[in-house]
Amino acid sequence: MAGQENCIKVTDLPEDITEDDIRIIFQNRRRQGGGPIQKITLDTIGTKRCALIYFKEPEAVDIILARGDTVTIDDYSVPVSRHKGDKRQSKTAHSKNTASDKFVSATSERLQREVKKAKINKPSEQIREKSTPSNFDFEEDGQFELVVKSTIKATVRDVCKSKVFYILYLEDPKVSKDKFDESSLLLDCLNKVLYVTFDDEDGAIRACQQKHGRDSNFVKVEMASKEDFDTYPNKVLVHGFDLKDQSKRKTFLDFVYRQTRLKVQDIIQWREPWSAILVFDEDECENIVEICWKLRTEFQGIKILTAPVFKTKTVSVSGLPPKFDKCLLQRYLSNRRSGGGPVDSLNMQNNVAIVTFKEEEHFFGVLEKKNHCLESYELKIEPYYDCLSTSAFKRSPSSKTLARDSTPEEKMEDATSFKENEPEEQSEDDDAEYIGDEEFSLAFERKDIILLQRTDILKQFRRKYPTVKMTVKAEDSSVNGRGDSSLHKVMAELLQMSIHKFKSEKLSQLSKPQLELLKEESLQDEINKKFQEDKKQVVLVVEDNTPVIYYIAPTSIENLISIVNKFIYEETRKLPDPNSKLLLLSKQGQEFLGSLSKASDGSPLPVLIKYNEHDNSLLTVAPQLMRAELHHRIDEFLKENVMDVKNITLSEGKVQFINRYKKTVMGSLKEDAKNVGVMVKESQTSFEVRGKRDEVATLVKRLISIRDAIFIEEFSLKFFGIKEYMSEREGKSIKEDIEKKFSCCIFLNSDGDSRKSLSRQGPPVAMKPIAEPQTVATADLLGYTLHFMQGDLLGLKAKAIANPIDETKQLKNIGNLSRNILSQGGAQIQTDLLKAVDSELVTVTGSGNLQTCQHILHVVLQNFNFGGGNSVKTAVAAVLDCASRRRISSVGFPCLGSGKSFGYPNLTVCMQTMSAIKEHIESGIVSPVDIYLCDKSDEMLSSLIDRCEQTFPEFHINRLIELKSKPQPGPTPKPRRYLNPGSTQQKDFGHLRIKLHQGEITKWKIQTIVISVDKSLDLRKGTLAKLVSRHGGDTVQQELKDNYSDGIQTGKFAQSSGGNLKCEHIFYACIGHWKGDNGPQAKQMQSLIEEILAGANSIPVTSIALPALGTGNLKYPSDVVANVFCDAISNFARSNPSSTLKNIDIVIYPQDTEVYHAFQAELAGDAARRSRKPKNFFDDDEDDEDIDNRDDSNDTSSGGAFGFIKSVGKMVSSFMKKDGNKISYGPVTLTITKGDITQEKSDAIVCSIKNSMDLSASGAVCKDLLKKCGASLQAECNNQQMAMQQTGVAMTSASGLPCQNIYFVSMEKFSTSWDRGVLQVLQEAANGGATSIALPLLGSGAKNPNMDKIKKKFLAGVEKYGQSQNISLKDVRLVIFSQEMFDFFVAKAARPGSASKQDENPPKETLKPKPKVSDKVDLKLYANDDSHADKIKQDLIQTYKSKLASHKMDEKRIKQLSSQQIHDLEHVAWENRVQITVRQEEGVVVLRSFFPFTKVITMLTSLMLEAVESHHKALHQATTTAIVWQYQDKGDKWTNFEPL
Secondary structure (H helix, E strand, O other): OOOHHHEEEEEEEEOOOOOHHHOOOOOOOOOOOOOEEEEEEEEOOOOOOEEEEEEHHHHHHHHHHHHOOEOOOOOOOEEEOOOOOOOOOOOOOOEEOOHHHHHOOOOHHHHHHHHHHHHOOHHHHHHHHHOOOHHOOOOOHHHHHHHHEEEEEEOOOOOOOOHHHHHHHHHHOOOOOOOOOEEEEOOOOOOOOEHHHHHHHHHHHHHHOOOOOHHEEEEEEEOOHHHHHEEEEEEEEEEEOOOOHHHHHHHHHHHHHHHOOOOOEEEEOOOOOOEEEEOOEEEEEHHHHHHHHHHOEEEOOEEEEEEEEEEEEEEEEEEOOOOOOOOHHHHHHOHHHHHOEEEEEEEOOEEEEEEEEEHHHHHHEEEEEEEEEEEEEEEEEEEOOHHHHHOOHHOOOHHHHHOOOOOOOOOOOOOOOOOOOOOOOOOOOOOOOOOEEEEEEEEEOOHHHHHHHHHOHHHHHHHOOOOOEEEEOOOOOOOEEEEEEEHOOOHHHHHHHHOOEEEEEEEEOOOOOHHHOOOOHHHHHHHHHHHHOOOOOOEEEEEEEEEEEEEEOOOOOHHHHHHHHHHHHEEEEOOOOOOHHHHHHHHHHHHHHHHOOOOOOOEEOOOOOEEEEOOOOOOOEEEEHHHHHHHHHHHHHHHHEEEEEEEEEEEEEHHHHHHHHHHHHHHHHHHHHHHHOOOEEEEOOOEEEEHHHHHHHHHHHHHHHHHHOOEEEEEOOOOOOHHHHHHHHHHHHHHHHHHHHHEEEEEOOOOOOOOOOOOEEOOOOOOOOOOOEEEEEEEOOOOOEEEEEEOOOHHHHEEEEEEEEEEOOHHHHHOOHHHHHHHHHOOOHHHHHHHHHOOOOEEEEEOOOOOOOOOEEEOOOOOHHHHHOHHHHHHHHHHHHHHHHOOOOOOEEEEOOOOOOOOOHHHHHHHHHHHHHHHHHHHOOOOOEEEEEEEOHHHHHHHHHHHHHOOOOOOEEOOOOOOOOOOOOOOOOOOOOOOOOOOOOOOEEEEEEEEEEEOOOHOOOOOOOEEEEEOOOOOOOOOHHHHHHHHHHHHHHHHHHHHHOOOOOOEEEEEEOOOOOOOOOEOOOOEOOOOOOHHHHHHHHHHHHHHHHHHHHOOOOOOEEEEOOOOOOOOOHHHHHHHHHHHHHHHHHHHHOOOOOOOOEEOOOOOHHHHHHHHHHHHHHHHHHHHHHHOOOOOOOOOOOHHHHOOOOOOOOOOHHHHHHHHHOOOOOOOOOHHHOOEEEHHHHHHHEEOHHHOOOOOHHHHHHHHOOHHHHHHHHHHHHHHHHHHHHHHHHOOOOHHHHHHHHHEEEOOOOOOOEEEEEEHHHHHOOOHHHHHHHHHHHHOOOOOOEEOOOOOOOOOOOOHHHHHHHHHHHHHHHOOOOOOOOEEEEEEEEEEEHHHHHHHHOOOOOOOOOOOOOOOOOOOOOOOOOOOOOEEEEEOOOOOHHHHHHHHHHHHHHHHHHHEEEOOOHHHHHHHHHHHHHHHHHOOOOOEEEEEEOOEEEEEEOOOOOOHHHHHHHHHHHHHHHHHHHHHHHHHOOOOEEEEEOOOOEEEEEOOO
């Protein structure tokens, strides 16, 4: 490009001059020229034509200027001057130069000094690679920031203006005196932006602050940012020519080469035929700025527009099927498998996805990967350039200029810029020659002035009469001129004739809002500007409130009216949200609607908006082009200022307290709400706050603070009939007097105090209703009430419920109750539980969505199998203590510890629960007064009620519903014969040695262990997974997340290090739930085990430990798993004879004895299972050992004890009944019965057994138990071997029997001391929670037993137990199967007077149910604080107590009342709401009541008279049979005499 020293500037050129005219004039040295011309640039600035003339020789400029500063052209004298500025080099990052050339202007000495100090020396290749601002090291290369800070970004109206236009404008001293770099000018036609770099930052700032008129073509000027420099150094966007046509493409590429001398390496083009990206060679492409200017020209009559190409992080993904899962595609592109990373946005368009990444490295990563396949679809991924989309130019700020609605050959016409509403200025320095020098003024009407201003009438006159200067004076409706006076009249006539050529048309069809908007002169200017752009001689004027269009025929008036209508488009928009009314009527809403009709600088916009509150609609009148923007701004405003509705729910008591004592505070709140446009509406139990979200939130906080500041305390008044008395007039007045005295409110505790106060208005979440449990029994215990409930605990209406949890606090993994609480109450409960930092056993949370309670007391409970001990008692006590401290009046308990999750025996649960409740009641703590015990099982509730009767024998339990008894056991399958533990624990499969162990695999010291997990690899799920997470540390879980982010599939395994465990590696196997399919599932497990062994071998390791996968919660049958394990190990051994893996440990959990025996049997094979055939107890060849260790049940043989009994002889006691006998030892009652002990309905039964715990090798009772209970009982026995060896007593369950537990006693340990055996088993049963137990005659199954000694030992053991302290097990039964044995034992055991005489049953009487009368009332106190709470309660109690009258009657005749009479008396007393206490043995009746008891006294007197009379009659009838005569017959027997 020619330097500026060879250039001159020529201004005020004639409007019709051409480049050829200028070349002729300025090239001829003989006349006014300077020599050969290299280039001419001609442009228009405002109304002036200007030119820059570049000469080939530098001296040409001096030659011309030596003649003077003007040149004559066609009688015009035009000024010439040297073009300002020296040669400057590019300072913009859009061009490719060396580092110093890129960042330093030759004329900017300050920047040169800074660059020299920085010693910059970067090769051009490095600059290309670091073309984006983000890649520059600003600490070392701060000069790039200087360039950015010195660059302005100007939004232009017309993209067709030339580069010279902007250079001349910026060099105009009236505009700016700051130097700028001409080569830095870059025009972005797509975004309609011009970039200019000044010599320093101050110059750029002043350019932004400068007010630029319409002649500048600048709409907005601001500072550029680093993002504006982030463009490709070798790519240019061209628009306007159809490059899809291959025949035209070659022609266009030749044109590009001629303009730039660069070859195009590639053309990037999509659906839009008129837009394309030209890619040049990076090494050859020196300056992208110059390329953009050179290509922005006309080609084949078409205006070509250019723009730099900004770097992209967006790709297009094609090859997708219709309705492809958008989420799946996003997960794939975010995954490292695709080479990508985090996605910023993803949009689907016609089976093509447009995806933008957050980081550039992920954009390149996806493109570098060659093949992309997702669900069998081959994906094609390419860079996406938004500038190539079909809507890019249409939606750009330049859409009005660049959008094409017709053929591509349509030329883009220059948009003409006008100085509007300003008089045309004429330079006073112009040296034009005038024929005359006389001033004149021509008067016109206002509309005529407007026509002259906005049409080219004056322009034509100036051309015809150049010596006359004319200026329009709009303020006085005149045209002022200066020139030849002889032309004045002619000009006036010609102007009037030109004006009169215009026709007029009134726009009477407009609506009032449209007409009101058209009065805005700014809108008139915009419409007239549009007419000018369309080169129409048309003007819109509003005369007398009526718009009129002036136009010249043959212009179509319909087209003109349609243009006007586009500028005053009227629309009524209904707002969908009714809450918008409050917002738009508020002060903020009105200010916003007003801002829509103003520009950012405060100037008015042609917009009219009115809000109709009646139908919640917006009337908008505005140009159609602004419609979308207005809609967007209104939607954004409504979205940002969302109207909200909050309901603060209060109890009725709180609302009344606020209305009584908080009137001032509420009045202030409502006034503040009114000021900010918020509506507060009060109802009986809530406050509704409606308004803008932020203001609503503020007011809601104030309301909540008012609500929460109210002190609330629940307490009870315990008087008979108190509730009824308080509903009477006298009782009410007492309460009202105390309320006035202490400024408080006292209500019956029925309104509740809901803390779930914040809720969005709308339909509630649909929840499945939970049935309320029914009351089975109740017990009144010293002011406390114990309720036994049957049903779902979550349906119980109580203040709080207890929930047992473990240390993990993960509700979904604990038990059914916890999972139901989570599902019904919502996730907030889990969140609150995890956030709590309570160091105690109990954590209190809210109840979430549960409506039946207010609090949930989560209590940590240890597992019974891991040292639970007395954990149930501790947990119940902790819950009651927590409820007491929080003054919670009622608590609901499940049967804590029962079920599979914690494993406590039912009897233990019942005993420890009642023990904790008893200690709580005896402590005297006031609350909770209502304790609910809830369970669904009849059996469990029966056990709880029985235990309650034993724990509180002095209190009566009111049974309301009869519970079903435990069902009789049905037929059980034939028990499987198990080998003893340890008999088959090792087996070799080729070179592999298999060992079977019992223990915890997580504690195994071995190279590799295996555990089971679910697909997510979440170690919080599953028993073994929890143990690994707990003992292995957090690194194990983190390692799985890093290596298996998507989890694993069923039938596969994952691998991690051993963490803090004793192993080196952990394998995680994933298997599904057992579905009863022994084919595919078994095959899948076998394949998985073989893969695990192969994986261990590949590490390599020599040893691995596996658990019995699937035999736990996944419900795989143990025999199937054992068989699969052996087959898998056998296959691996055959396929890998030389593997490094040598030892395989199969580790079975100690409690899973059935699984252990299944593996024993599988490893031993069929021969081992048949090696020992169980002997028949009744075989003749039975060995002595079986006989010696056999109990007496079910045996009718003649040997042993029975032979001895027969030898003793038949001993029958005629005074004993054969169905039973009772002997008392203190509180313990021994009942002797005949029968089958396995059918005894008691809490527990006892059986003697060998230390080996082999049921089939012990006595007859053991064999019978094995037959009825099945293999599970033998498995439990095997698991209790250690306990049997240590203590001689072991407990198991009693599946299939009427009892709940079986206690086995060691034959070997107690064979010579059965008294100790009996004592120990009774103590163990009592500690286990049993209240009744049945024993056989222990030791009677031995060979030739000493029966007298056995009986003595047995009774001595029971008697010694009866001497113990705090006995809970009081019902002891001796069950003897043989009749002979029974008779023998009874005869020897009976003592005179030992048999209790049974009382005769009295005749049944009709008992009426007692009427319901309250014995207490629950009250709720509302006050400002707790300072007077105790005083209020004391005054209330004392006042009501003083109103309670009492009366005592002490009469001997009361002793003679019958039970029926006493019941009738109590019934009458309760009907009259009188509390009556009858102590018949003392002859005392006590009456207490708030109400008169005259009727009760009258009835008592009448009953006493009846009782005396009945007594006398009875004595008279009894005297005739008072004596019975007997005689002695045959020894000691007495017989009655026969009556006469």
